[in-house]
Amino acid sequence: MEQTDTERLAIKPESLDKPARYNLGIQFGNLVFTAGITGNDPASGDIVAGGIGPQTKQTLENIETILREAGTSLERAIRVDVYLANVDDFAGYNEVWEQYFGSGATQPVRTTVVVNGFKGDVIVEITVIAAK
Secondary structure (H helix, E strand, O other), X not given: OOOOOOOEEEEOOHHHOOOOOOOOEEEEOOEEEEOOEOOXXXXXXXXXXXXXXXXXXXXXXXXXXXXXXXXXXXXXEEEEEEEEOOHHXXXXXXXXXXXXXXXXXXXXXXXXXXXXXXOOOOOEEEXXXXXX
């Protein structure tokens, strides 16, 4: 399907359809925007166990699935917003971040915010804007 610069195209990979009932991503022109994504196991829909490291890794893997469905990847991320339940988790999240994005000048810009009130076992949520 050819897309014009003013059309939005929903991105909703079948493998991540649990429990989401909304678009996981939107492509607009040459940009892809993800919804707030968490560390849900694609098979069960449950949040992965093990704390901030495994949740951050699964969250980024879920985002990579969305971006690949749209024809891009985390390597093309230009902005990342991260929401943590606990400031003490920053070091563990940042360790996983560096595995995916490195630590140099080519990292996407990011904002990290500590929030209160995640549902259930969620301790990290991430949104991404990536170029095609």
